[in-house]
Amino acid sequence: MPLTRRQFAALAGASLLTSHAMAQDVTQDWEAVAQAARGQTVYWHAWGGDPKINDFIAFIGDQAQARYGVTLKHVKLADTADAVARVLAERDAGQITGGAVDLIWINGDNFAAMKAQGLLHGPFAERLPNWPLVDILGKPATVTDFTLPTEGYESPWAMAQLVFEYDSARLPTPPADLAGLKAFILANPGRFTYPQPPDYLGVTFLKQVMYGVMADPAILQSPSDPAAYDAAIAPLWAFLDDIHPSLWRSAKAFPANEPALGQLLADAEIDIAFAFNPGRASAEIAAGTLPDTVRTFVLDGGTLGNASFVAIPFNAAHRAGALVIADLILDPAVQAHAQDPAVLGFQTVLNLAALTPDDRARFDALSLGVATLPPAELGPALLEPHASWVTRIAEDWVARYGTAQ
Amino acid sequence: MTPGKVATGTGTAGTGTAGGRLLRLMPGLTLWLLAVPVLAGFAGTLAPAFGFDPLSGTGPGLAAFTTLAQWPGLRAAAWLSVTSGVGSTLLALLISLGVVATLIGRPGFATVQRLLSPLLSVPHAAAALGLAFLIAPSGWTARALSPWATGWMQPPDLLILNDPAGLALTLGLVAKETPFLLLMILAALPQTDARQRMTVAASLGYGRLAGFALTVLPALYAQLRLPVYAVLAYAMTAVEMAMILGPTLPPSLSVQVVTWATEPNLAHRGTAAAAALLQVVLVVGVLGLWRMGEMGVRRLVRHAARSGWRAARVDATLQPVLLGLALTPALALAAGLAGLSVWSVAGLWSFPDAWPEDLTLATWTRAAPGLWQASITSLTLALTATLAALVLALACLEAEHRFGLNPQAWVLWLLYLPLIVPQVAFLPGLQMLALSTGAIGGWAAVAAVHGVFVLPYVFLSVSAPYRAWDDRIAVQGAALGASAARVFWRLRLPMLLTPVLTAAAVGMAVSVGQYLPTLLIGGGRVETLTTEAVALSSGGNRRVIGAYALLQMALPAIAFGIALALPRLIYAKRRGMGVV
Numbered sequence: 001m002p003l004t005r006r007q008f009a010a011l012a013g014a015s016l017l018t019s020h021a022m023a024q025d026v027t028q029d030w031e032a033v034a035q036a037a038r039g040q041t042v043y044w045h046a047w048g049g050d051p052k053i054n055d056f057i058a059f060i061g062d063q064a065q066a067r068y069g070v071t072l073k074h075v076k077l078a079d080t081a082d083a084v085a086r087v088l089a090e091r092d093a094g095q096i097t098g099g100a101v102d103l104i105w106i107n108g109d110n111f112a113a114m115k116a117q118g119l120l121h122g123p124f125a126e127r128l129p130n131w132p133l134v135d136i137l138g139k140p141a142t143v144t145d146f147t148l149p150t151e152g153y154e155s156p157w158a159m160a161q162l163v164f165e166y167d168s169a170r171l172p173t174p175p176a177d178l179a180g181l182k183a184f185i186l187a188n189p190g191r192f193t194y195p196q197p198p199d200y201l202g203v204t205f206l207k208q209v210m211y212g213v214m215a216d217p218a219i220l221q222s223p224s225d226p227a228a229y230d231a232a233i234a235p236l237w238a239f240l241d242d243i244h245p246s247l248w249r250s251a252k253a254f255p256a257n258e259p260a261l262g263q264l265l266a267d268a269e270i271d272i273a274f275a276f277n278p279g280r281a282s283a284e285i286a287a288g289t290l291p292d293t294v295r296t297f298v299l300d301g302g303t304l305g306n307a308s309f310v311a312i313p314f315n316a317a318h319r320a321g322a323l324v325i326a327d328l329i330l331d332p333a334v335q336a337h338a339q340d341p342a343v344l345g346f347q348t349v350l351n352l353a354a355l356t357p358d359d360r361a362r363f364d365a366l367s368l369g370v371a372t373l374p375p376a377e378l379g380p381a382l383l384e385p386h387a388s389w390v391t392r393i394a395e396d397w398v399a400r401y402g403t404a405q
Numbered sequence: 406m407t408p409g410k411v412a413t414g415t416g417t418a419g420t421g422t423a424g425g426r427l428l429r430l431m432p433g434l435t436l437w438l439l440a441v442p443v444l445a446g447f448a449g450t451l452a453p454a455f456g457f458d459p460l461s462g463t464g465p466g467l468a469a470f471t472t473l474a475q476w477p478g479l480r481a482a483a484w485l486s487v488t489s490g491v492g493s494t495l496l497a498l499l500i501s502l503g504v505v506a507t508l509i510g511r512p513g514f515a516t517v518q519r520l521l522s523p524l525l526s527v528p529h530a531a532a533a534l535g536l537a538f539l540i541a542p543s544g545w546t547a548r549a550l551s552p553w554a555t556g557w558m559q560p561p562d563l564l565i566l567n568d569p570a571g572l573a574l575t576l577g578l579v580a581k582e583t584p585f586l587l588l589m590i591l592a593a594l595p596q597t598d599a600r601q602r603m604t605v606a607a608s609l610g611y612g613r614l615a616g617f618a619l620t621v622l623p624a625l626y627a628q629l630r631l632p633v634y635a636v637l638a639y640a641m642t643a644v645e646m647a648m649i650l651g652p653t654l655p656p657s658l659s660v661q662v663v664t665w666a667t668e669p670n671l672a673h674r675g676t677a678a679a680a681a682l683l684q685v686v687l688v689v690g691v692l693g694l695w696r697m698g699e700m701g702v703r704r705l706v707r708h709a710a711r712s713g714w715r716a717a718r719v720d721a722t723l724q725p726v727l728l729g730l731a732l733t734p735a736l737a738l739a740a741g742l743a744g745l746s747v748w749s750v751a752g753l754w755s756f757p758d759a760w761p762e763d764l765t766l767a768t769w770t771r772a773a774p775g776l777w778q779a780s781i782t783s784l785t786l787a788l789t790a791t792l793a794a795l796v797l798a799l800a801c802l803e804a805e806h807r808f809g810l811n812p813q814a815w816v817l818w819l820l821y822l823p824l825i826v827p828q829v830a831f832l833p834g835l836q837m838l839a840l841s842t843g844a845i846g847g848w849a850a851v852a853a854v855h856g857v858f859v860l861p862y863v864f865l866s867v868s869a870p871y872r873a874w875d876d877r878i879a880v881q882g883a884a885l886g887a888s889a890a891r892v893f894w895r896l897r898l899p900m901l902l903t904p905v906l907t908a909a910a911v912g913m914a915v916s917v918g919q920y921l922p923t924l925l926i927g928g929g930r931v932e933t934l935t936t937e938a939v940a941l942s943s944g945g946n947r948r949v950i951g952a953y954a955l956l957q958m959a960l961p962a963i964a965f966g967i968a969l970a971l972p973r974l975i976y977a978k979r980r981g982m983g984v985v
Binding site: 043045047048049050051054055073075076077078079080081082083084085086088089090092093094095100101108109110112113117170189190196198248249250252253254256257259260262263266267268269288289290291391398399401402403 | 477478481541542543559560562564566567568569648652653654655664666667668669670671752753755756763765767768771833836837840841920921924925928929930932936937939940941942943944945946947948949
């Protein structure tokens with residue numbers, strides 16, 4: 001039965017009241033959270049391989065201490081899988097409270113695995129006070145992690161987009177698209193490579209190639225159809241078969257991961273590298289580890305983009321403190337500090353239009369860094385393919401190229 | 406009965422005192438203390454391999470082994486483990502024996518002893534990275550020679566590092582293993598009457614090398630057997646060295662185990678466990694083959710001894726070769742470390758510059774503060790674990806001697822298991838044990854786990870020299886009225902000071918270098934120098950790695966320095982106590 005006008009008005013009024021009440025609830029909830037967090041020590045398990053990131057986390061710790069009385073301890077990991085294994089072991093041993101891990105820097109496969117196993121606390125992200133500032137519409141990667149909706153189980157803190165880095169002193173004109181890259185590789189043997197799959201950045205390169213060579217890349221957003229898979233993926237193998245003989249070390253060895261690839265560029269062993277942080281090259285130049293002639297470029301048609309998140313395990317011992325830290329990372333002052341190329345060069349997850357003029361000014365005042373492309377020139381951020389594609393191409397790569405003949 | 410071995414008391418002699426009763430219990434106690442964690446760890450490896458893992462999704466069965474068998478790189482990875490392991494151990498053994506044979510009794514010997522300590526303290530990952538920087542096409546050697554000698558303005562595309570045959574890996578392993586074997590030989594030498602035997606051989610007209618091989622080696626190798634087995638097991642299961650220096654397509658079996666175990670989607674934990682079991686089988690098989698090789702060599706030595714082969718003229722050609730072979734890995738290691746040290750103060754350093762463009766202390770100022778606490782933690786953990794392990798090992802050995810006990814073969818297997826099973830597969834079981842007993846996250850739990858890995862090394866370093874000690878001295882002491890305890894404290898222990906201090910130093914180095922146990926059992930609450938260093942090294946930043954390598958070296962270097970220098974200082978006036 002359709003609603004009468006009076007019923008409709010009553011319903012609308014009631015929902016307005018409840019949402020206002022809920023907003024008040026969140027604020028009051030947040031005050032309770034902040035109160036509970038005071039004096040806690042939060043153990044944030046995050047990759048510790050980059051001193052600049054470690055310094056940034058220490059900065060967040062100082063802010064947390066000053067503003068909320070929360071002590072932040074950065075547990076440096078060589079691999080996020082160590083923290084995941086820890087939470088898993090605690091779950092298997094029946095430890096459902098007082099877990100050792102309070103907060104994890106996570107995304108992609110690690111997140112999917114933890115969520116599937118029910119190892120995460122949530123949803124919490126949308127109830128953080130700074131959540132309204134996050135650019136959900138302009139940066140869909142903040143709520144969809146490798147095609148998996150985050151559903152509030154993780155909170156974003158940095159945007160990432162694949163950019164290619166090169167030394168303009170050795171290579172005056174970089175290639176513009178994938179075909180140009182292939183031509184470059186064939187003309188300059190031994191001056192390009194990619195990390196060995198199943199490493200995360202190596203698989204990203206394969207995905208980027210897929211976007212460039214497949215007839216209809218839109219099918220990547222849906223689960224792979226086993227019957228049509230081989231035909232659909234054939235152009236990728238054809239591309240790789242063409243370029244492998246001209247790769248660094250003739251594809252008989254590959255760098256292990258993203259830092260190793262960056263090291264090859266710094267050592268002049270390769271001419272083109274790539275990374276997920278558009279500001280990495282500028283930050284490295286500022287730190288004095290790369291020559292100041294290094295620049296970045298993207299491919300026509302766009303490059304893959306995603307976000308970095310933090311998540312809270314289901315049995316975290318200091319959940320209130322972890323929530324406070326997650327919210328603090330979304331604070332405009334902290335985000336602006338991260339985007340500063342002298343600090344990190346990480347792109348913000350916030351919607352600049354939603355900030356106050358003072359906060360906006362913080363971002364506007366930042367220099368981009370000599371090697372960073374302005375947002376307008378970064379090009380579209382391509383969405384990550386569905387996980388089923390990714391698993392299969394990683395396995396197939398190992399089967400096809402995993403043993404040097 | 407071999408000379409020097411005197412039948413000691415019967416099983417019950419010496420249990421009259423309370424101390425004696427306690428001593429009698431020590432072997433059993435040690436066994437229990439070791440067995441529980443080791444079996445828990447091993448069970449934690451077996452379970453996922455046979456599908457008893459809630460995550461495997463397939464239930465109990467051999468699915469993991471099927472997946473393993475279908476991996477195309479299996480044969481190459483296993484073969485690489487075997488060849489690099491056996492090759493490097495053989496080479497390291499020959500080099501260390503050759504160095505000792507050549508320099509024993511000569512002034513150069515003391516220099517060797519002094520150089521050992523820094524070479525032993527270099528962490529494995531830092532040693533590998535230093536070596537990698539040395540030999541890579543964009544490395545220091547190439548930079549020093551470019552562009553004036555080679556004409557290179559950018560590095561050539563040569564597959565030197567990560568070569569498929571594993572030569573770079575073998576070189577790295579030899580560089581780390583030779584100092585360790587030299588250390589073990591130095592600890593064992595006093596019990597072999599080396600000087601007297603060499604003198605007799607020389608007086609019979611034997612060359613130096615032949616004399617050593619025929620007279621000293623049989624007695625020496627009996628004490629060296631366990632350390633050699635440990636070195637072989639390490640060489641076959643080395644992870645960090647293989648990751649940095651070894652081939653990548655496919656990697657060695659132990660690296661692949663780590664890759665599978667740390668996969669984000671947790672799908673291949675069973676396969677990792679199955680591969681870890683295969684690794685154990687491979688190591689055991691190779692140890693068996695090595696044993697057979699030992700018997701063959703023994704037959705050869707006996708035949709040579711009876712045949713009157715003097716080999717006096719071989720010395721002139723072989724000795725320089727052996728010294729040269731010994732010098733190469735040592736120089737490579739030292740040069741690699743020097744390279745990392747330069748990186749730690751380097752600003753921008755591009756190819757083909759032989760030296761950084763500018764020097765800066767930024768890395769050190771960033772690294773140093775906040776490490777004080779981590780260093781103290783490393784030190785206290787190492788001291789506790791090593792002291793406990795030493796007490797247990799010595800008590801067991803003394804009990805074995807006093808009560809005529811004979812350790813059975815399976816005891817040795819239990820002892821060796823933590824060394825053979827890859828840590829990444831061994832630790833989840835241990836972690837489960839710690840979590841279920843609630844003994845986790847604390848300093849004490851981490852010290853206990855360190856002890857599990859330290860005890861095998863301490864035991865194998867000290868057991869052979871302990872058993873090789875001349876018992877006739879004990880008889881003399883007893884004849885002069887000393888009790889068994891007095892003989893132990895006043896005769897045996899002081900005379901075995903070098904092996905005991907060596908074992909302690911090795912134990913401390915092992916404890917300081919532990920990464921995964923500290924991280925997993927400590928839950929991130931216990932921060933040591935190594936947990937910081939490994940996490941930072943995963944970023945591949947050479948500057949940071951260089952700074953941390955030097956910091957990580959400090960503690961073990963002091964321990965090894967004490968182990969090598971203290972006995973000489975204390976017994977400077979006692980000629981019979983010298984190593985020679």
